[in-house]
Amino acid sequence: xxxxxxxxxxxxxxxxxxxxxxxxxxxxxxxxxxxxxxxxxxxxxxxxxxxxxxxxxxxxxxxxxxxxxxxxxxxxxxxxxxxxxxxxxxxxxxxxxxxxxxxxxxxxxxxxxxxxxxxxxxxxxxxxxxxxxxxxxxxxxxxxxxxxxxxxxxxxxxxxxxxxxxxxxxxxxxxxxxxxxxxxxxxxxxxxxxxxxxxxxxxxxxxxxxxxxxxxxxxxxxxxxxxxxxxxxxxxxxxxxxxxxxxxxxxxxxxxxxxxxxxxxxxxxxxxxxxxxxxx
Numbered sequence: 001x002x003x004x005x006x007x008x009x010x011x012x013x014x015x016x017x018x019x020x021x022x023x024x025x026x027x028x029x030x031x032x033x034x035x036x037x038x039x040x041x042x043x044x045x046x047x048x049x050x051x052x053x054x055x056x057x058x059x060x061x062x063x064x065x066x067x068x069x070x071x072x073x074x075x076x077x078x079x080x081x082x083x084x085x086x087x088x089x090x091x092x093x094x095x096x097x098x099x100x101x102x103x104x105x106x107x108x109x110x111x112x113x114x115x116x117x118x119x120x121x122x123x124x125x126x127x128x129x130x131x132x133x134x135x136x137x138x139x140x141x142x143x144x145x146x147x148x149x150x151x152x153x154x155x156x157x158x159x160x161x162x163x164x165x166x167x168x169x170x171x172x173x174x175x176x177x178x179x180x181x182x183x184x185x186x187x188x189x190x191x192x193x194x195x196x197x198x199x200x201x202x203x204x205x206x207x208x209x210x211x212x213x214x215x216x217x218x219x220x221x222x223x224x225x226x227x228x229x230x231x232x233x234x235x236x237x238x239x240x241x242x243x244x245x246x247x248x249x250x251x252x253x254x255x256x257x258x259x260x261x262x263x264x265x266x267x268x269x270x271x272x273x274x275x276x277x278x279x280x
Contacts (some may be wrong), residue, residue: 002031002060006039008237008266015258018046022184023055031141032062032071037164037175038098038266039074045179045262052080059086074099079162104161104178107147114140117165122276124167128274134228135174135269139163141221142176142265149212150180152189159262171235171268179262182240186212198243199254206238206245225267272279 001017003010006029018025028042047057057080062068072078076099078092101118102113105218118136125132146161159180166173184201187193189212198206204210209220222238229236230247238245240263 002028004031004033006032006035006043008036008038011039011042012257015260017040018262019258023050023053024058025050026060028060029071030060030063032067033171035067035071035074036168037166037173038177040074040099041101041162041164041175041177042264044076044079044162045160045177045264047081047084048158049179049261051083052157056083056085057081059084059090061086061088061090070098075101076164079103098166100165102163104143104146104163105146110140110143110147113143115204117163120165121172125274126148131172131232131269131273134232135165135172135267138174138225138228138267139165139176141225142174145221145263146176146178148178149161149186150178152181152186153213167271169271174267174269175265177262177264179260182262183238184241184243188212198241199256202238202240202243202245203254223267229267229269232273233270235266236269237266239264
């Protein structure tokens with residue numbers, strides 16, 4: 001089925017097909033109408049998974065010229081594995097991408113990557129110091145989680161940690177994603193959490209601040225970011241394994257979704273916060 005939306009909901013509908021076609025799934029974007037940072041990073045993760053399994057992601061690119069141009073300007077296409085097949089050349093056009101993307105490979109490089117993205121925010125929103133600081137803090141905490149938790153024992157696979165920042169008409173969108181061992185895999189390294197499933201692991205991390213670390217004060221980054229985002233009327237979503245957590249305002253749910261490795265986090269903050277620094 002052609003994908004019309006490459007975003008959180010569109011990806012959920014597509015994952016069953018991707019899984020059945022692995023490691024050579026056909027991703028039909030020929031009728032694509034909308035994409036966002038979350039959908040684009042999931043596309044890169046899937047390309048990496050296919051290549052790692054000896055296959056190749058197969059892409060049908062958008063027929064709509066404007067959508068096709070937007071995808072080429074997204075800043076993401078150059079990150080697709082070179083074994084990815086497409087029905088036309090994959091180009092990364094434009095000096096200023098629509099989505100700023102960085103790759104998280106080593107913990108010591110995280111600060112430099114966050115500084116790079118924070119500088120883009122400060123240049124774009126010079127009067128939004130408070131919200132820029134919040135998003136920079138979220139980037140730092142979430143990106144550090146990738147080298148710390150996605151593959152803590154250095155197994156022979158690439159967790160493919162990615163971070164994307166996107167400015168849209170009514171909000172600023174931050175996505176941090178990987179294809180590592182996931183929250184459940186990380187928590188189960190702590191004996192007290194070995195009986196958890198994906199959904200209960202999510203709840204333990206996001207509500208109780210659980211971590212694979214025994215020492216007090218370690219872990220808890222996801223819970224802190226969730227609280228800060230909600231304080232500023234944002235939207236927070238985490239997907240890991242078979243579990244998904246979604247919160248907007250005070251309502252939150254934990255649900256069961258199709259199995260996918262790693263952790264994928266979506267944070268949306270109202271754009272108005274970046275245009276007015278007076279809110280406390």
